[in-house]
Amino acid sequence: MTDAYIGTATGTRATTDEIKSDAPQRALGLHRELDRTWANDPGWRGQISAVNHTTLGLRFMGTALVFFAIGGILAMLIRTQLATPEGAFLDxxxxNQIFTMHGSIMMFLFAIPMLEGLAIYMLPKILGTRDLAFPRLTALGYWCYLFGGLILLFALLGGVAPREGWFMYTPLSGATYSPGINADVWLLGVTFVEISALAAAVEITVTILRQRAPGMKLTEMPLFAWYMLGTSVMMLVGFPPLILASVLLEIERAFGWPFFEVARGGDPLLWQHLFWLFGHPEVYIIFLPAAGALSTIIPVMCRTTILGYGAIVAAIVALVFLSFGLWVHHMFxxxxxxxxxxxxxxxxxxxxxxxxxxxxAWIGTMWKGRPDMHLPMYHIMGFFLTFVMGGLTGVMLAIVPFNWQAHDTHFVVAHLHYVLIGGFVFPMMAAAAYWMPQITGRARIKGLGEAAFWTILIGFHGTFFLMHLTGLLGMPRRIDVYPDNPEWIWLNLTSSIFGFVMTIGFALFALDLVLQAWLGPRSPRDPWRAPGLDWAMRLPPPSYNFASLPGPGRLDGGAQAAQGLARGEGLLPGAPRGxxxxxxxxxxSARPELIAILPGNTALPLGLACAIGAFVLMMLSGLYWLTLPALALVAALIWVWARGMAQGHDAAPVEVAPGLSLPVHIHRHDTLGRTGTVCLLLADGTLFAALLFGVxxxxxxxxxxxxxxLTGDPKLGAGLIAGLVGGLGLGAIAVRLGLRAQGNGGAVLPAAAVAFIANLAALACLIWLAVAVLDDPTRHARDALRGVLAGYAGLHALIAAGMAGYALDQARRGEIAGTRAGCMPAWRLWQDFAAVTALIAGAILIAQGSGA
Amino acid sequence: MTLLLAGCDGPLSTLAPAGPAAGDIALLWWGMLIGSAAITLLVGVLLALSFGPPRVRPVRYWTHGWGLGFSLAVLTTVLVAGLWIGERILPRDDGAVEVRAHAYQWGWRFAQPNAEGETVQTDGVLYIPAGRPVDVIVTAEDVIHAFWVPQLAGKVDAIPGRRNLLRIEADRPGTHDGLCAEFCGLGHATMRFELVAYGVDAPPDALADAPAAEEYADD
Amino acid sequence: MSFLARSLAGPMIWAVTFSVVYALHGAGCALGWDGVSAGPVSLHRAALVGSWILGLIAGLALLLRLPASGGLHAGLPRAGAWTGLVATLFTLFPVLVTSSCDTARALAVNFFIPV
Known part of the structure; x- marks a missing residue:
């Protein structure tokens, strides 16, 4: 990020080497002061207004475990049906609804939220900060996840759950072959849940890039942070293609615009490309955080340090990229x-x-150290055995001719469970065993965890090892009966029996967690003698994590660092300003640059999630006109959201350490919000690129x-497109003029007014274009795509106009004045993005006219 | 060994190949299985050895030696073998018999030449001459299905608006089971068909009695 | 920032080359380039091999420009450059050896089932 900022309220600067320690204070006094500021509201209000990452991380993980249990029960129903060849247990x-929901729940409502929850809970503690970059966004993400998940669950209870398989191939999922709301439940519910994935990805990326403890360079940060950085960037790039595909299919189903329907120029393969463009990176999105946990836990269990830090970082980078070049292997x-x-x-x-x-590298780490068989190590051994086998069958499936035989059989079912349970569930169980003392402050009750491990391990391999053979003997996925194939009976029966063994194991695991949290004896501060800032705090962790923040010399963490930090010897001690x-x-550089003031407890995220939920429910009910008031409510709440952090007076620089004081974020342009906007635009740009791919x-x-x-007048069309792009471009110029005026001590108001009008003019051109030039989008896929391109540009112009209007309001209130930046940094990025994408979209619209 | 192979038998078994493509792929499978078992064993041994006293190896021994060198060598071998076999079993312009499989919810309609060279239509049974390469043109009426006769070759999807091509060949006269491999809705589990490979000198009566093939809507 | 940018340059070269070659392959098969001759090979293969070689040259050039040593700060960009080069070589060598549009023959051939 640039160091460009305006004005004088910048405080003093220091290199990380010069930072001095604060004088020790009474730890209990600091604790009370901080807890007053950071704690959740008391009672039931606290449940709906909490924005704290510890609370929300636990809530994410707890909810994900509930969905894991539900998905597991569905799996048992599937195994019961398949235990006999002519099972009459389910019709x-x-x-079909049950296996679709099993896959969808495990992917979207268990695995992704689980890893988000782990990152949300852990990252601020590991990086040495007090919360994530955008606490209200964390809460919004949670509510979207919960409500989206509940929509899917209620559909299942009502018998109208999706039934097309978790990858929802068209045309089977189209309006002709799936009438009713089943498919809409999937498309809308899962997209609702994905808001939480994108929200989490933005915050995780920003937090890792901008909130590491001073002196914790990128090249030295804990590997878990590298893994989560890779994961979050993959989520930013991986989820937009699926969101686009879901939106397109929902538009096709609801309004008849053809994208996937062959008769009107669509192609079902477009769905498959977009789905797997998300779907394969998804596997690594799930694996990387688990690998991050392994890279953290293995060295501690072996009383050594990780072997090959640099090679592992390079491997993460390679995985992030390569995993986007594999999607077609689902389409061989x-x-x-x-x-x-x-x-x-x-x-x-x-x-x-x-x-x-x-x-x-992990095996080398074990050779280098002395592995102790604590409970986490059991699960890590389970991981090695299971994941290596899953990886090898993965290589087999990557081989084209073998894939032609094994594709869509139970061989693939076995493979994916080896990879996901081996590569995610076992590492997560290791992580649970490792971090439960950190989370609960209690040690576990001996014996039960080991019993759970062995039951799960035996149950898992009993279920899935022979299933490879079931697949090779020709049993396809997603069938419910097989009366003509007695050779599959003993294999399926075996899988079903061991499936129940595995379920008992998971029940024991859950019981172990509950007993530890409820009855476990108190845990010592750092029970594993682990390094790392996540152990440099009181257990269970206080609401603010660190009474004073770690800096150079205190980054090794562990119990030794905890006392000094709790006594306020680190940076930014206490909460004296409330x-x-x-x-x-x-x-x-990891040099301290500024102080960000984070928002406090608020129920606004819940309100916004409810408004989005109202939109989703109106879409589901087919009450399309009623979606408009819901959207207006969403926009109004976003405005209120932004107003919540606005400030119309200067903030004094804050003393971080003796001799080092830093400016508050409202006086700077390189804020967390700006980095967050960059992340959001990366995702948005990927969505646009996916749309161009579709075209x-x-x-x-x-x-x-x-x-x-085409029937529209091409000259009028070109003129209106020029008006659209010109208006947005003028807006971008006006932002710059406004910034320059502010730098010279002038007012931003005139420039914001010009930009507001220019954006509205651009929007007017676009509406005219849609009404007078564009053809009926239901006629052909080309016309539907033209409609979507115009809609994309229009939505961005509308938001740009909204931001210009917001800037106008801020300038009027004096919130953009002097060195106070207001919304200028974020608006500038958005305005530029809107102008560039409109230029590209407009060029395509014109080219389609001249080409035909 | 005999017992093991008997366990691999079955009318839909990819491990009981009855044609050159399925045979090649089965061979590839056995090779990969042996390699995978060896690698699993190797990782197990390396893990077991880690429980002794600490042993120091240079970082590159693990990351470059095992991580890059060993894995790249194994993977390149498998990839080249796969591409080689993949090219071998592709359809090519060699005047193979052409038949057509048209999938619908939930069944199969076939068109194939009879003894006189006329194209005739059958439902649920596909007749091909044994010992000769046959190219199946696979199409779909409504949603995506997939044509698969495991004992003869891999599968190919039947996609609305597209014609896909799959080369199959049966070594000997006989009957093989086929099925729809891509989930296609309520009737997916029962969307089976039969493939009859007949001796060139003994075309079945059913073929002689079958009606002439009709043109399909998407032609 | 430039550290991250330098580290991602190598994989980026792979990503761009891979996308370009895959897009050219699809477009070429759809537009019938494999039937157009360009010297000893088809226009299709010439375009694919040409793009592949350009990608390899770019990867090699990047690798040669980076400093040879200096801890992870220099090592990660270097590893990235190697990743890009090896991935370009490994994932796209099939442009030399595999048949280009054969399955599409089914689309091109005017197969007709008489009534």
Missing amino acids: TEIY TVGIPHMALAFFSAASVLVAVPTAVQVF RREVLVTGVG GFLSVVAPGWPPPE
């Missing part, structure tokens, strides 16, 4: 030419290399082209 309709049988399959086959085997680097203050540092794909590959002639 086919219900069976759709009729793609052999050469293209070969690219993806090669990429799919190559991705095993960085994985192997990590596995061997505000939630955190330190913001530079991306690469190119359908134009070149889809059957049912060329489309009918």
Whole structure:
């Protein structure tokens, strides 16, 4: 990030080496002062207004465990049905709903929220800060997750759950073959949940880049943070294609715009490409945090340090990239030419290399140290055995001819459970055993955890090992009966019996967690004698994590660091100003740059999530006109949200340590909010790129082209598009003029007014274009895509106008004045982005006109 | 060993191949299985050895030696073998018999040449001459299905708006089971068909009696 | 920032080359480039191999520009450059050896089932 900022209220600067310690204070006094500021509201109000990362991280993980239990019960229903060849336990309709919901719940409502919860809970503690960058966003994410999940659950209870398989292939999921709301429940519910994934990804990225303890350089930060950085960037890039695909399919189902329907120029393969463009990176999004936990726990269990830190970081970078080049291996049988399959086959085997680097680095770590068989180590051994086997069957499936046989059989079912349970569930159980004392402050009750481990391990391999053979003997996925295939009976029966053994194991595991939290004896401060700032605090952790923040010399953490930090010897001790203050540092340098004041407890996230939920429910009910008031409510609440942190007077620099005082964020442009906007635009840009891919794909590959002639006046169209782009461009120039005026001590108001009007003019041009030039979007996929491109530009112009209006209001109130930046940094980025994407979209609209 | 192979038998078993493509792929599978078992064992041994006294190896021994070198060597071998076999079993322009499989919810309609060379239509049973390569043109009526005769070759999806091509060949006359492998709704589990490979000199009566093939809507 | 940018440059070269070659492959098969001759090979293969070689040259050039030593600060960009180069080589070598549009023959051939 740039160091450009305006004005004088910048405080003094210091390099990290010069930071001095504060004088020790009474730890209890500091604790009371901080807890008054940081604690949740008391009673039931605290439940709905909490924004604290510790509370919300635990809530995410707890809710994810509930969904894991529900998904597991569904799995048992599936195994009961398949235990006999002509099971009459479930009828086919219900069976289809159950396996669709099992996959969807485990992926979207268990695995992703679980890793988000772990990151939300752990990262501020590991990085040495007091909360995540955007606490209200954490809470919004949680409510969106909960409400989206509840919509799916209620649909299941009402018998209208999605039933098309968790990857919802079109045309089966289209309006013709899936009438009713089942598919809409999936598309809307899962997209609702994905808001939480994107929210978490933005905050995790910003927190890792900007809130590391001073002196904790990127190249020296704990590996868990590297893994989570890779995960969160992958989420920013991986989720938008699925969100786009879901939105397009919902538009097709609700309004008849064809994107996937062959007869009108769509292509079902576009869905598959967009789905797996998300779906394969998703596997690594799930694996990386688990690997991060392993890289943290293994050295502690072996009383040594991690081997090959640099190689592991390089492997993470390689995995992040390569995992986006594998998606077609889910589509080896759709009729793609052999050469293209070969690219993806090669990429799919190559991705095993960085994985192997990590596995061997972990084994090397164990050789270097002395492994102790504590409970986490049991689960890590379970991980090695299971994940290595899952990885090897993954390499097999990456080989094209073998894939042609094994695809869509129970071999794949076995493989994916080996990878997901081996690569995620076992490491998460290790993480639970490792961090439960940190979370609860209690030690576990001996014996039960080991029994749970052995039951799960035996149950798992009993269920899934022979299932490879079931698949090779030809049993496809997603069938409910097999009366003509007696050779599959003993295999399925075995899988079903051991499936129940595994379930008993998970029940024991859950019981162990509950007993530890409820009855466990008090844990010593750092029971594993682990390094790391996550152990440098009282257990269970206080609401503010650190009474004073760790800096250079205190980054090794552990119990020794805890006392000094609790006595206020670190940076930014206490909460003397009664505000939630955190330190913001530079991306690469980890130099302290400014103080961010975080928002306090508020029920606004719950309100906003309810408004979004109202929109989703109106869509589901088919009451499309009623979505408009819901959207207006969403916009109004976002305005209130932004107003909540606005400030119309200067803030004095804050003393962080003796001789070091830093400016408060309202006087700076390189704020957390600006970095967050960059992350959001990365996701938004990926969504736009996915849309461009869709345009190119359908134009070149889809059957049912060329489309009918365009009927709109091309000259008028080009003029209106020029008006759209010109208006947004003028807005971008006006932002710059406003910033320059502010730098010279002038007013921002005139520039904001110009930008507001320019954005409205751009929007007017676009509406005119939609009414007068664009063809009926239900006619052909080309016309539907033109409608979506225009809609994308229009939405961004509308938001740009909203931001200009907000800036106008802030300038009027004196919140953008002097050195107070207000919304200027974020607005500038958005305005530029809107102008550039509108230019590209407009160029395509014009080219489609002249090409035809 | 015999017992093991008997366990691999079955009308839909990929491990009981009856054609060149399925045979090649089964061979590939056995090779990969042996390699995978060896690698699993190796990792197990390395893990077991870690429980002794601490042993120091250079970092690169693990990250570069095992992590990069070993894995790249194994993976390159498997990849090249896979591409080689993949190319071998592709359809090619060699005048193979062409038949058509048209999938719908929930059944199969086939078109294939009879003894006189006329294209005739059958429902639920596909007739091909044994010992000769046959290219199946796979199409779909409504949603995505997949054509799969495990004993003869891999599968290919039947996708609305597209014609996919799959080469199959049966070594000997006989009957093989086929099924829809891609989930296609309520009737997915029962969307089976039969493939009859007949001796070239003994075309089945059913083929002679079958009606001429009709044109499908998407032609 | 530039440390992160330098570290991601190598994988980025792979990502761009991979996307370009895959897009050219799809477009070429759809537009019938494999039927157009460009010297000893088809226009299709020439375009694919050409893009691949450009990607390899870019990866190699990046690798040669980076300093050889200096801890993780220099090591991560270097590892990234190696990742990009090896990935480009490994994932796209099939442009040399595999058949380019064969399955698409089904789309091109005018198969007709008489009534």
